[in-house]
Amino acid sequence: MSLREKVLKDVERKPRRYKELKLRFGQEKKLQSVLGYLVEDGLIQEKDGVYSKATRPVPATVKGGK
Helix, strand or coil: CCHHHHHHHHHHHCCEEHHHHHHHHCCHHHHHHHHHHHHHCCCEEEECCEEEECCCCCCCCCCCCC
16 A cells, blocks of 8 residues: 555544654655645645544536637
């Protein structure tokens, strides 16, 4: 299981602070990168330093068109 999948699964179970995730998974630089991508993709959200499951779906962007 990749770090991305582990972090996503853990955050879906219980909201966690970055410090807790760092202690649990280590790999500080990889963890920062993974959290950034998960937030950007709309799978998790960060509020007041706590990462949790996204509460509302992110609208899909349409590429192309006229």
